[in-house]
Amino acid sequence: MSERKSVERQTQWLRGVLDLAVLALLAESGEDYGYTLVRRLDEAGLPGMKPGTLYPLLNRLDSEGLVRSEWRAGSGGPGRKFFLLTERGRAVLAEQGPLWTEFARNATAVLERGMSA
Numbered sequence: 406m407s408e409r410k411s412v413e414r415q416t417q418w419l420r421g422v423l424d425l426a427v428l429a430l431l432a433e434s435g436e437d438y439g440y441t442l443v444r445r446l447d448e449a450g451l452p453g454m455k456p457g458t459l460y461p462l463l464n465r466l467d468s469e470g471l472v473r474s475e476w477r478a479g480s481g482g483p484g485r486k487f488f489l490l491t492e493r494g495r496a497v498l499a500e501q502g503p504l505w506t507e508f509a510r511n512a513t514a515v516l517e518r519g520m521s522a
Contacts, residue, residue: 412453419451423462424471425505426451428498431472431490438485439463463488471497 406414430445431437437445439459446454466472471494478484490498 416453419454422505422509423451423454423458424466425498425501427459427462427466428471428490428494429502431488432495432498436487436489438487442488466494470494 426446426449427442430442430449434445439456442463443454443456443459446452446459463472463474467474467488470491472488473491474486474488476484476486
């Protein structure tokens with residue numbers, strides 16, 4: 406498989422879990438802003454996130470009431486838009502997180518069987 410096709414496939418995987426991953430990162434930190442979320446996703450093994458993908462997702466999560474955003478003045482620099490997990494976001498993570506985990510575990514089991522055949 407070409408490098409380009411491999412990256413496209415991995416991008417599709419990320420799209421499937423990105424909203425839950427962002428909710429989980431916000432659950433850990435309590436609040437964060439876009440740049441550090443991109444960095445934390447990369448450090449967590451979900452690389453390649455572009456701000457042009459993350460910010461529309463954060464805005465959608467905000468409009469759905471799963472996160473709330475607030476602008477804060479920067480110390481010596483421009484202001485930053487922080488995102489905070491709402492109770493509704495916690496509830497969605499608590500409900501959907503285990504479902505995704507089970508799905509990923511089942512998909513992994515199928516792949517491992519196929520790779521060892």
